[in-house]
Amino acid sequence: MREVEGTSASPVHLVGPTPGATLGVDIAGFAYYLPEHVITNADLSRMVDTSDEWILERTGIRSRHRAATEEATSDLAITAGRRALEQAGIIAGDLDMIIVATATPDSPVPAASCLVQTGLGANRAAAMDLGAGCSGFLFALHTGACFVRSGAARRVLVVGAETLTRVTDYSDRRSCILFGDGAGAAVVAAADASPRGSAACGRLELLYSSLGTDGSMAKLIEIPAGGSRHPASETTVREGGHFLRLDGQAVFRQAVRRMAEAAEQALEATGLAPGDIDWLLPHQANARIVVAVAEQTGIAPARAMLDMAETGNTSAASIPITLGRARDSGQLAPGQTILMLAFGAGLTWACQVWRVADA
Ligand code: UT7
Numbered sequence: 355m356r357e358v359e360g361t362s363a364s365p366v367h368l369v370g371p372t373p374g375a376t377l378g379v380d381i382a383g384f385a386y387y388l389p390e391h392v393i394t395n396a397d398l399s400r401m402v403d404t405s406d407e408w409i410l411e412r413t414g415i416r417s418r419h420r421a422a423t424e425e426a427t428s429d430l431a432i433t434a435g436r437r438a439l440e441q442a443g444i445i446a447g448d449l450d451m452i453i454v455a456t457a458t459p460d461s462p463v464p465a466a467s468c469l470v471q472t473g474l475g476a477n478r479a480a481a482m483d484l485g486a487g488c489s490g491f492l493f494a495l496h497t498g499a500c501f502v503r504s505g506a507a508r509r510v511l512v513v514g515a516e517t518l519t520r521v522t523d524y525s526d527r528r529s530c531i532l533f534g535d536g537a538g539a540a541v542v543a544a545a546d547a548s549p550r551g552s553a554a555c556g557r558l559e560l561l562y563s564s565l566g567t568d569g570s571m572a573k574l575i576e577i578p579a580g581g582s583r584h585p586a587s588e589t590t591v592r593e594g595g596h597f598l599r600l601d602g603q604a605v606f607r608q609a610v611r612r613m614a615e616a617a618e619q620a621l622e623a624t625g626l627a628p629g630d631i632d633w634l635l636p637h638q639a640n641a642r643i644v645v646a647v648a649e650q651t652g653i654a655p656a657r658a659m660l661d662m663a664e665t666g667n668t669s670a671a672s673i674p675i676t677l678g679r680a681r682d683s684g685q686l687a688p689g690q691t692i693l694m695l696a697f698g699a700g701l702t703w704a705c706q707v708w709r710v711a712d713a
Contacts, residue, residue: 367564368499373625374561379499380548381558381708382509383442386538386678387433388665389421393519395531402527409531414641418534418666420519426460428469430537431515434674435474438511438539441556443549446476449541450507453498454483455490455514455670457577457699458521470513479511487575488637488698489565490514490670491538492706496563498542508547513539514670521577523597532639533598534666538674555686555710562624562707564616567700571608575600575699609643609697614650616705617695621651624707628652632690633680637697638662638672647695659685669698688712 370377394417395406409415421430431454439446452474454467467481486493491514498510515537524530548557579595580586590596613636621628634653636644641660648658661676668675673694680686690710697703 366566367562367623368496368503368560369562369623376545376559376561376709377499377503378545379502379560380543380545380711382444382541382543382548383438383440383556384538384540384674384678384681385434385437385441386536386671386675387430387437388419388536388675389425389430391420391422392417393420393534398531401524402530404527404531412642413531414660414662415531415666416663419536421517421535425517427456427458427515427517427537428460428466428473430517430535431466431470431513431539432473434515434537434539435470435511435513438541439474442541442543444509444541446474447478449476449479449509449511451498451501451510452476452479452481453494453510453512454481455486455494455512456483456516457485457487457490457669458517459483466515476511486698486702487700488639488667488669488672489696489700489702489704490698491673492563492694492696492704493565493702495540495542495706496565496704499560499563502542502544508544510542511539512542513537514672514674516669516671518598518667518669521596521598523594526597528602529598529600532667534668536665536668536671536675538671538678540674555681555688557711558692558708559711560706560708562620562705564619564705566612566616566703569700571701574605574608574701606640606643608701609639610646610650612701612703613647613695613697613705616703617647617651617693620693620705620707626691626707630691631657631693633685633692634658634695635673635676635680635692636695638665638676639667639697653693686710
């Protein structure tokens with residue numbers, strides 16, 4: 355690993371020895387799952403004082419998916435995970451580890467990843483959950499990459515899965531317009547354990563990864579009750595303490611600042627110029643945030659993936675869902691460079707650079 359001198363780069367970062375060098379870690383296959391039911395802006399305008407025009411203009415969202423009553427986060431994760439294994443051309447028994455990034459596990463105990471492990475039949479795999487809010491998928495990819503680079507694991511299934519509609523307050527127009535359910539998954543593998551000849555544009559090579567956190571702003575996005583500080587009680591239920599709350603404007607400003615800084619550090623560390631980035635793939639919270647980040651980093655807004663219109667903000671699932679939909683719609687081509695950016699509760703943020711490999 356190369357230290358990046360003269361920058362305030364995150365102390366937690368992975369970068370190759372020379373500009374453009376890969377790190378020996380691949381995404382060998384990726385996929386997503388969106389539940390069938392959809393909540394439209396028109397549906398929301400019947401619940402709170404809002405309108406399709408306001409939501410679309412302020413967020414870029416038209417509709418979002420909602421899990422069926424009998425579907426929990428692990429169910430979404432299992433479907434996405436199974437599809438990712440198929441894309442990678444491996445079976446569940448090949449997995450050494452499963453990491454599920456989520457803020458909405460089926461229940462506090464056990465970890466959702468354990469339910470995913472048994473649901474997939476990944477009998478050899480160790481499983482754990484990871485909580486880093488909307489940055490969770492990139493935190494989990496980074497963690498999986500570290501296991502692979504250390505030799506402790508060869509193939510890790512990384513999943514971002516959320517049922518945010520279960521913690522959304524549908525009487526709060528400032529937040530209920532944002533969130534949707536879904537899951538995305540990727541098989542992280544050592545480059546020499548990454549099967550060739552799978553689906554077109556289904557393999558990515560890691561060039562860079564960084565993580566960041568500022569816990570002093572933790573209150574900007576929180577579910578205040580249901581943990582050890584404010585255990586569930588009649589009062590916490592009555593006061594809506596189990597719903598997700600966010601200070602939208604403050605989060606907006608922090609999201610733009612932190613993601614732009616993380617992108618600039620990534621460009622400096624990898625020796626890439628903004629014009630070398632074929633796709634900016636940020637967390638899909640708000641189209642205005644995405645455009646602002648692109649403008650601040652000098653990446654043409656046309657290169658920024660905007661995929662929230664039909665999915666909303668799916669938190670830890672948003673990046674793999676957007677990646678999967680981009681591949682399915684033919685946007686990816688071998689040799690392209692993708693810069694991924696995440697920001698979320700914690701506050702947390704993360705940045706990764708991947709190159710689309712030949713099949
Ligand atoms: O995934 C983790 C990261 N999360 C995010 O990044 C979310 C970041 N924040 C945002 O995306 C935006 O702040 C929101 C979409 C949540 C809100 O947009 P905004 O442009 O920041 O609106 P605002 O909160 O400043 O509110 C502006 C006005 C207010 O009216 P007044 O006080 O100016 O009269 C709000 O009451 O818009 C009003 N408003 C609405 N009006 C119609 C707020 N929500 C709505 C609504 N429909 N749903």
